[in-house]
Amino acid sequence: MATNATKPPEPFLTRTWDYITDTQIWKSIFRHGMPSTSRNRVLVVMTNVFLHLHPVKIRKSGVRLKFTWCMGGLTFFLFLVETFTGLLLMFYYRPTVAYAYMDIIDLAEQVPLGIMREIHRWGAHAMVITVWLHMFRVFMTGSYKPPREFNWNVGVILLVLTLLLSFTGYLLPWDQLAIWAITVGSNMARATPLLGYEGPGAQLLALGDVKMVHAGSDARFALLGGRFVGEGALLRFYVLHCVGIPLIAGILMAVHFWRVRKDGGISGPV
Amino acid sequence: MVDALKGAINFLTAPEIFITLASVLFFLSMRYKAFWAPKVALALGILGAIFLAVSMLDHNFALIVKKPDNVPIVAMLFLVGFFVWLSMHQAHQNDERIARGEPPNEASNGENEKTWVWPDLVYTELLCMIIGMIVLVVWGLAFHAPIEEAANPARTPNPSKAPWYFLGLQEMLVYYDPWLAGVVFPSLIIVGLMAIPYIDMNPKGNGYYTFKERKVEITIFMFGFLIQWVLLVILGTFLRGPNWNFFGPYEYWDLHKLLALNNVNLSEYVWVKALGVGLPKNMFVREIPGILATLVYVVVLPGLLARTWLKKYFEKLGPWRYAVFVMLLLLQIALPIKMMLRWLFDLKYIVALPEIFFNI
Numbered sequence A: 001m002a003t004n005a006t007k008p009p010e011p012f013l014t015r016t017w018d019y020i021t022d023t024q025i026w027k028s029i030f031r032h033g034m035p036s037t038s039r040n041r042v043l044v045v046m047t048n049v050f051l052h053l054h055p056v057k058i059r060k061s062g063v064r065l066k067f068t069w070c071m072g073g074l075t076f077f078l079f080l081v082e083t084f085t086g087l088l089l090m091f092y093y094r095p096t097v098a099y100a101y102m103d104i105i106d107l108a109e110q111v112p113l114g115i116m117r118e119i120h121r122w123g124a125h126a127m128v129i130t131v132w133l134h135m136f137r138v139f140m141t142g143s144y145k146p147p148r149e150f151n152w153n154v155g156v157i158l159l160v161l162t163l164l165l166s167f168t169g170y171l172l173p174w175d176q177l178a179i180w181a182i183t184v185g186s187n188m189a190r191a192t193p194l195l196g197y198e199g200p201g202a203q204l205l206a207l208g209d210v211k212m213v214h215a216g217s218d219a220r221f222a223l224l225g226g227r228f229v230g231e232g233a234l235l236r237f238y239v240l241h242c243v244g245i246p247l248i249a250g251i252l253m254a255v256h257f258w259r260v261r262k263d264g265g266i267s268g269p270v
Numbered sequence B: 001m002v003d004a005l006k007g008a009i010n011f012l013t014a015p016e017i018f019i020t021l022a023s024v025l026f027f028l029s030m031r032y033k034a035f036w037a038p039k040v041a042l043a044l045g046i047l048g049a050i051f052l053a054v055s056m057l058d059h060n061f062a063l064i065v066k067k068p069d070n071v072p073i074v075a076m077l078f079l080v081g082f083f084v085w086l087s088m089h090q091a092h093q094n095d096e097r098i099a100r101g102e103p104p105n106e107a108s109n110g111e112n113e114k115t116w117v118w119p120d121l122v123y124t125e126l127l128c129m130i131i132g133m134i135v136l137v138v139w140g141l142a143f144h145a146p147i148e149e150a151a152n153p154a155r156t157p158n159p160s161k162a163p164w165y166f167l168g169l170q171e172m173l174v175y176y177d178p179w180l181a182g183v184v185f186p187s188l189i190i191v192g193l194m195a196i197p198y199i200d201m202n203p204k205g206n207g208y209y210t211f212k213e214r215k216v217e218i219t220i221f222m223f224g225f226l227i228q229w230v231l232l233v234i235l236g237t238f239l240r241g242p243n244w245n246f247f248g249p250y251e252y253w254d255l256h257k258l259l260a261l262n263n264v265n266l267s268e269y270v271w272v273k274a275l276g277v278g279l280p281k282n283m284f285v286r287e288i289p290g291i292l293a294t295l296v297y298v299v300v301l302p303g304l305l306a307r308t309w310l311k312k313y314f315e316k317l318g319p320w321r322y323a324v325f326v327m328l329l330l331l332q333i334a335l336p337i338k339m340m341l342r343w344l345f346d347l348k349y350i351v352a353l354p355e356i357f358f359n360i
């Protein structure tokens, strides 16, 4: 390139920027220029594993905040926040009756700058609210109609999983609030038709005089790993909360996002 | 003056009045679109905020609302209100456009065209994330996550409440037994939600806000969401105290508040009060009236409706879809029906077979 002696030198920042983006390291990460041309805007989405959940182009009406409210996006964001803060909490928390409560107290008193538990708890509440509102938005725009029936169903399962995530997490601090809320919630399972020992029809399941469904074998027992909310329940809820449900929810979210794209992107009038 | 006002509000928030008023208001708002004018929404929002702020001066009110876990519910109230308004407002706007022969907002002025994900969508998402993060951090700094005394299985707090998002279900326990309120109805909510896309055969209103083209669908869904879910959560959180008794928002949560429990079973109404004979010994004979009533409700009524009010749907949906639709609908309104029966006639159970844990 012929240098032009009369041209003033580029500003410092521009030169630095040009230098950085010209290094081998930069180029090995970003395999295209700034996304200001059509070509690069395609590439930026296609070459990035996270961005490629999106299509390259999308309906204008689907980008509008007043259409989607970004509620699905916020729900996903909160899920990520919960995953991250939850991971940090796991460093401090041991799911046994002897330790659980004290670990939470310690967390508040000993850990510097600790608002992880706050963010985790408020984030969980917020996620419940955003997932409701997301469902409401999807309903109000009729976005469950063909061809998106299946994705609506994936969504319903995600809604249930979100509530279960919140529910299982509620027990972990092992304070009065926790165990009694879970006691009230899980008492319902006692009344499951056929499967709960106080449920209609459970008496029918008996071999002679031997009841098959009793307090030590019914749906509630399976949920709690015991006859009451104790050690067994704490461990069960912990495992479900930290591993089981997030795993399933994560997979279903991948399916959900994939289907948003494959069903033709955000819905719009034809 | 202030006390009279508080008394009036305490009175108006009693479940039978609160739920009825809210339902009436709901149906009016579905009927008259003047409710959704921006001015009305703004006025309601401001009124709500003022009500909240002024009420915080009341000791009992502040005690409940300031519980850290209840803060999100207050936030939810305003958020749900705002977004319901936003969707209905856009729906009515589109309806007007469609009536004028124009396409809905989502299909005019180039909205049908495509735009780049980078930067248009990516930056919107980034913005939402940043705002979301700021809200969470501020909220986290402002309120400590609650931690009460260590768990003590020997001491049951009164009231014992499920987590707030399940309080609608707990509120249902007032009217139905756990096997229905805690197991069958929640399952039906899930099944019902999943069935929506397969029952709703209306091809219109896909991908844009509209009310006129989907009046019935929207009314049913919103009634479920706003009245049968959100409103019951509010009731369960703020207005249910010890022993799950009702307490007005300014009322002291008195552990010893006594309420006369004079609920009567249908069987007693029929055999004892109407016929003047005693309750029959055989439990199934005893419950015949309720069993018949239930059968009429779930077997005869669907057929009857197919020939009358829901004829249009029966023809449009065909027998199978119609059957699922009408069952779900009947079970959805089983809750308000039982509420009414309780409030008007002190009815306890329609079918009462405690011998086999089967009470309806």
Ligand code: HEM
Binding pocket: A068, A070, A071, A072, A073, A074, A075, A076, A079, A131, A134, A135, A138, A141, A143, A144, A148, A151, A152, A153, A154, A155, A156, A158, A159, A162, A253, A256, A260, A265, A266, A267, B193
């Ligand atoms: C953990 C829960 C969920 C997450 C993270 C999630 C995420 C998302 C995201 C990011 C989108 C893109 C558009 C938008 O933001 O609105 C979306 C769309 C969609 N979601 Fe969800 N969602 C969740 C739960 C649900 C639920 C509960 C339902 C319904 C019952 C649902 C049904 C749908 C449908 C049908 C679409 C396509 C909408 C359209 O094309 O306009 N999702 N979801």
